[in-house]
Amino acid sequence: MTAAPTTVKLKDRSGRAGALRVWVWGAAGILALMVLWEVYKFLGPADGVVVFGTRVLPRTSDLAMPHLWEMFARLAEAETGAPTADPLWYAVGAAALFSLGIAAAGWVVGVVVGVALALVMLRWKWAEWGLLPWIVLSQTVPIIAFAPVVRNWGIQLDPPFFAWQDWMSVALIASWLAFFPVAVGVLKGLQSPETMHTELMRSYAVGWWTTLLRLRTPAAVPFMLAAMRLAAANAVIGAVVAEVSTGLRGGIGRILIQWAGQASNDPAKAWGPVFGAVALGLVAAGSVALLGMTLRKYRRQEEGS
Amino acid sequence: MKHSTKRHPTRSVALSTLAAGALALTACGGDNGDDGAGGDDGELQQISLQLQWLPQGQFAGYFAAAEQGFFEEEGLEVEIIESGGDIVPQDALANGEVDYAIAWVPKVLETMEATGAELVNIAQVFQRSGTLQVAWADDDIEGVDDFEGQRIGSWGFGNEWEIFAAMAEYGLDSSTVDIITQDFNMNAFLEGDIDAAQAMTYNEYAQLLQAENPDTGELYTEDDFTVIEYEETGGAMLQDAIWADGERLAEDADYEETTVAFLRAVARGWAWAAENPEEAAETVLDAGSGWDFDHELWMVNETNRLIWPAPDGFAMIDEAAWGDTVAAALEAVNEQGDSPITEEPSDEAWSNEYIEAALADLEDEDLDLTGESWAPIEVSFESDGGS
Numbered sequence: 228m229t230a231a232p233t234t235v236k237l238k239d240r241s242g243r244a245g246a247l248r249v250w251v252w253g254a255a256g257i258l259a260l261m262v263l264w265e266v267y268k269f270l271g272p273a274d275g276v277v278v279f280g281t282r283v284l285p286r287t288s289d290l291a292m293p294h295l296w297e298m299f300a301r302l303a304e305a306e307t308g309a310p311t312a313d314p315l316w317y318a319v320g321a322a323a324l325f326s327l328g329i330a331a332a333g334w335v336v337g338v339v340v341g342v343a344l345a346l347v348m349l350r351w352k353w354a355e356w357g358l359l360p361w362i363v364l365s366q367t368v369p370i371i372a373f374a375p376v377v378r379n380w381g382i383q384l385d386p387p388f389f390a391w392q393d394w395m396s397v398a399l400i401a402s403w404l405a406f407f408p409v410a411v412g413v414l415k416g417l418q419s420p421e422t423m424h425t426e427l428m429r430s431y432a433v434g435w436w437t438t439l440l441r442l443r444t445p446a447a448v449p450f451m452l453a454a455m456r457l458a459a460a461n462a463v464i465g466a467v468v469a470e471v472s473t474g475l476r477g478g479i480g481r482i483l484i485q486w487a488g489q490a491s492n493d494p495a496k497a498w499g500p501v502f503g504a505v506a507l508g509l510v511a512a513g514s515v516a517l518l519g520m521t522l523r524k525y526r527r528q529e530e531g532s
Numbered sequence: 533m534k535h536s537t538k539r540h541p542t543r544s545v546a547l548s549t550l551a552a553g554a555l556a557l558t559a560c561g562g563d564n565g566d567d568g569a570g571g572d573d574g575e576l577q578q579i580s581l582q583l584q585w586l587p588q589g590q591f592a593g594y595f596a597a598a599e600q601g602f603f604e605e606e607g608l609e610v611e612i613i614e615s616g617g618d619i620v621p622q623d624a625l626a627n628g629e630v631d632y633a634i635a636w637v638p639k640v641l642e643t644m645e646a647t648g649a650e651l652v653n654i655a656q657v658f659q660r661s662g663t664l665q666v667a668w669a670d671d672d673i674e675g676v677d678d679f680e681g682q683r684i685g686s687w688g689f690g691n692e693w694e695i696f697a698a699m700a701e702y703g704l705d706s707s708t709v710d711i712i713t714q715d716f717n718m719n720a721f722l723e724g725d726i727d728a729a730q731a732m733t734y735n736e737y738a739q740l741l742q743a744e745n746p747d748t749g750e751l752y753t754e755d756d757f758t759v760i761e762y763e764e765t766g767g768a769m770l771q772d773a774i775w776a777d778g779e780r781l782a783e784d785a786d787y788e789e790t791t792v793a794f795l796r797a798v799a800r801g802w803a804w805a806a807e808n809p810e811e812a813a814e815t816v817l818d819a820g821s822g823w824d825f826d827h828e829l830w831m832v833n834e835t836n837r838l839i840w841p842a843p844d845g846f847a848m849i850d851e852a853a854w855g856d857t858v859a860a861a862l863e864a865v866n867e868q869g870d871s872p873i874t875e876e877p878s879d880e881a882w883s884n885e886y887i888e889a890a891l892a893d894l895e896d897e898d899l900d901l902t903g904e905s906w907a908p909i910e911v912s913f914e915s916d917g918g919s
Contacts, residue, residue, distance in 0.1 A: 289746065290719055308824045309817060371618045378619070382629045474586075474616025476820060484617065485586055485822040488716040492742040492827075497717075 261295055268292050293495040301495035302502070315499050318482065323503040326466050326478035329394050330511060333401025334462040338455060340402065341409025348410075349417045349443070350435070359411075366407050370465065374400060374472030397475050401465035408457035416450025417443045448525035455518070459511040467504060479503050576609040579790060581774075582621040582633040583614050587819045589831025590734055590772070591634065592812040593657070593839075595819045597801025606793040614820070622651060625775055631787075632794065637770040637854075638861045639690035642872040644881065650778030653882040655795055655847035656854075657802065658838040661768035663694050664737055665760040666721065667728040673758060676765045677702050685714040685721060685729035693872050695730070697860035698767025707867050718743065728760070734834035738827055742913045751915050767864070769857040771838070774798070774847070778880060788886070795890035799846045803899045806836050806906050830911040840903025845891045849882050 268287045275291075276284035285291050293301075302319065305312040313321075344362065348355035374396075381396035420442050428438045470480025483500040490497035583591050594612055597603050603610045613630060615621060621633035622640045626649035633651075640651055665684070667673035673682060676698045686692035688711075696706050712726050718739045721729035731737045737759070745752050762768040774795070780787045805812035813828040821828060844850060861872045891901055900906060 286723060288723065290722060307817075307822065308826075375618050375620070375623065379624075379627055379629050471616050472618040474614050474619045476614065481586075481616070482822070484716060488739075489822070490715075490717040491719055491722060491739045492744075494719075 264292070264295060268294070290491070290494050293498060297495045298498045298502070301493075302499055306496075315496065319479075319499045319503040320506075322477065322479045322482050322500065323507045326463070326470065326480065326503075327507055327510060329398045329470075329478065330401050330459075330462040330466040330507070331514075332395075332398040333403075333466055334405050334455075334459055334511075336398065336402035337405025337407075337458050337462060338409050341406040341454070341458065342413050342451075344406070344410040345413035345417060346439075348414050349439075355414070362407060362410050365403070370400060370404075370468050371472055373403070374469050377469075378473045393473065393475050394477075396473055397466055397469040397478075400469035400472075401462040404461035404465035405458040408454045408461065409451070412450045412454025412457070413447055416447025416454075419443075419450065420446045445525050448522050452515070452519045452522065456512060456515045459515045460508065463504075463508050463511050467507075479507060576604065577607055577790060578609050578611065579632070579794065580611040580613055580630040582619070582624045582630040583612060584621050584634050584636075584772070585615050586821065587612075587614050587816055588735070588821045588823060589813060589816050589828050590732075590835050592805040592816050592832045592835060593798060593802030594634075595801075595815050596805045596812050597797045599815045599818070600801065600804055602797040602800040602804075603794075606797045608790070608793060608797065610794070610797075612819075622649070622775060625649075625651060625777060628777070631777070631790075633775045634772050635775055636690065637773055637857050638693045638864075638872050640773075640775055641858070641861055641877050641881070642690060644877060645873045645875070650880070651775045652778045652781055652880065653773045653849060653854075654776045654781075654791060654885075655774040655798065655887045656770055656849040656882075657774060657798075657847045658770065658772040658835075659840075659842050659847075659850070659853070660838055661694065661763050661771055662733040662834065662838045663691075663762045663768070663771075664731045664733055665695065665728045665762070666731045666737065666740060667758045667760070669756055669758050671727065671758070673728050673760075675760060676767070677704065679728065680704050680708045681710075682727040683710045683712050683725070685712050685726035687730060688713050690872065691730065692866065693861060693864045694762045694767050694769055696767075696866050697769065697864035698762055698765050700863040700865060701766040701860075706865055707869070709867060711867055732834075733761075733837070734831045738830045738834075738913070742827060744915065749915075751913055767860055769860050770853055773849075776886075781883075791886045792889045792893070795847070795887050796893055799887075799890055799894060799901060800897075800899065802839055802846060803901060805832060806840055806900070806903065809833050809836065809909055826911065826913055829909075830913075833909055833911050836906065837908055840906045842901075842903050844902075845887070846901045846903075847887050848891070849884050849887075854882055 267284070271284060271287040273287055275282045275286040289297075302314070302316040304315055306315050306318045344358060348358055377396045377399055378393070381391050381393065381399075384391050417439070424442055425438065428442055433441070467478065467480040467483070469475075470478045471484055475481065479500050483504070486493075486497045486500060581594060583594070587595065591612075594610070598610060598612060613619075613624075620643070621630075621635040622643045624630050625633035626643070626647065632654075634657075637653065637656075640653070643649060644651055665676075665679075672678060679695075679699055684695060686695055692711060695709075695711075699706050699709070712720065714720060714726070714730060718729060718731070718736055720726045721740075722743060729736070731740065740752055740757060741754065743752055744750070745756070776791055777787075781791065809829060809832045812832045813825060816832070817823070817825065817828055823831070839846070842848060858873075858876055862874070862876070863871075865871050894901060
């Protein structure tokens with residue numbers, strides 16, 4: 228607590244110059260990846276690197292690793308030969324937006340459920356003992372086993388007030404992956420105030436709810452932001468994988484497998500959805516970062532660490 | 533005071549959440565697929581058909597029946613559900629999620645024996661197998677008897693049984709082959725990771741003919757490959773068939789009636805696709821298939837070859853072919869020593885009753901439902917830089 232003023236000053240300095248630096252490093256990272264791709268393609272052995280019968284580095288053929296410029300050029304061309312076909316980048320972008328929407332819905336549900344579980348586990352110790360193992364266990368269920376079951380529920384479920392849509396099954400699976408880091412992280416955050424502080428609150432005769440609001444919640448914010456970032460990444464992965472698993476049309480997951488089938492004839496096209504998935508992840512992570520900006524004043528610990 | 537009053541709402545919220553969860557669970561177990569039989573006069577009856585894969589020329593007849601209004605003329609509105617990675621059509625049907633499903637015969641027999649599900653093959657749309665094993669022409673694989681010790685490609689998930697049935701036919705030891713799981717494309721074969729790749733006549737074989745030979749810059753031609761057809765070598769099994777729910781057929785007269793109406797529309801759809809392959813390819817593209825037109829047209833044309841001619845009539849189940857499939861499935865042993873089925877399926881697993889009724893209803897119409905006058909078209913590929 229005593230170090231707070233200095234950290235605030237540090238944060239101010241890192242505000243403008245730091246933001247620029249983040250962008251520069253981000254761009255440099257992407258550039259380095261691109262250079263690595265082309266350098267490996269140029270220098271790497273045509274047959275890749277095989278260690279003990281397992282290929283650890285890919286082949287460098289045009290089929291396995293198209294040139295970056297070919298992939299970018301392909302993005303500008305039409306998706307198919309049909310006269311009405313959209314350019315590939317447009318198809319990828321539309322699919323990425325579709326998946327982003329599903330991931331966002333899954334993320335919101337995951338965050339709400341995760342926070343609710345954390346509160347229940349905070350309030351009753353026995354709930355923590357009883358629930359936490361199940362919460363951890365829930366993440367060991369493989370999506371491919373889970374997805375057809377959820378789709379089946381979706382088909383048979385007839386909820387009141389609205390019609391269950393196929394994308395909701397996918398969002399549900401995304402939320403399944405998203406709630407986990409939130410439940411665990413927020414619980415840890417809410418439990419993070421020192422005993423001294425909670426006892427001080429108790430000595431003021433402050434109730435559980437007020438302690439939660441005034442002490443525990445502010446202390447949990449840094450944990451929560453980290454958890455929400457993990458949840459965003461999980462929601463995106465969950466949405467894309469569940470799209471493939473349940474056979475939902477419209478998103479990145481679908482074009483990923485559909486165009487993978489065309490990779491023998493049109494290798495560069497199959498990489499389009501990969502770019503879409505990368506953009507999707509960046510936008511999702513960026514959105515959570517923006518959310519974090521609005522909660523700046525609670526982020527002392529995170530900045531300090 | 534504050535403390536205790538606040539606790540009750542939370543508790544009741546928790547209780548109602550539990551109650552809602554329990555309700556949802558019971559709802560799941562409840563209405564098993566009675567959504568198909570509620571057709572009233574005047575209104576279209578909603579039914580669903582589960583495909584095995586993404587929309588593509590392999591399923592042209594169903595999309596054509598929807599697009600050309602054949603389903604509607606039968607009073608049906610058919611939701612054609614595409615499959616992705618993990619949707620198994622026969623499971624979806626057995627679970628009551630859909631009213632009909634398209635699936636390969638050995639895969640369904642395997643599921644039926646493993647789970648006890650009662651499914652019925654009501655229309656054998658593909659009269660013959662379209663599975664190939666493709667090797668390089670300059671390699672030493674000339675036939676199934678050269679498989680031992682080779683890296684043989686397959687997609688797995690029940691697509692591999694024809695390979696093992698053919699090997700059993702030749703008395704070969706399946707544990708000597710190295711089964712390599714194939715991706716959605718032919719890259720593993722083109723790059724040399726697989727000695728003989730599994731390919732459907734209507735899809736993957738065309739992928740090879742559309743791929744560029746890096747040595748010449750031209751597309752590969754049929755001369756570059758050795759093509760082994762399971763239909764010729766033995767081991768072939770019946771593929772795309774329409775499956776219905778056996779229990780519902782036995783109990784539900786409406787479902788039986790719907791089944792015949794559905795098959796009438798499907799027969800007209802495939803007859804239309806046989807006559808209009810170009811338009812059928814367009815229809816499938818409009819339905820969301822992502823292939824280029826040439827590939828789609830190839831697919832429709834090759835699919836037509838598997839359906840027509842059908843001497844006994846469209847999608848009639850040939851008892852001998854069914855018996856061959858069962859025998860092949862009983863004989864096939866994979867590299868781990870497993871077989872898809874261990875005993876003969878019940879006679880209830882197939883029935884010509886519904887397709888016969890449908891074909892009889894269509895007799896007076898000007899339709900070629902045996903494929904007598906049908907002939908395949910010529911489809912070729914040109915190099916156009918990849919799109």
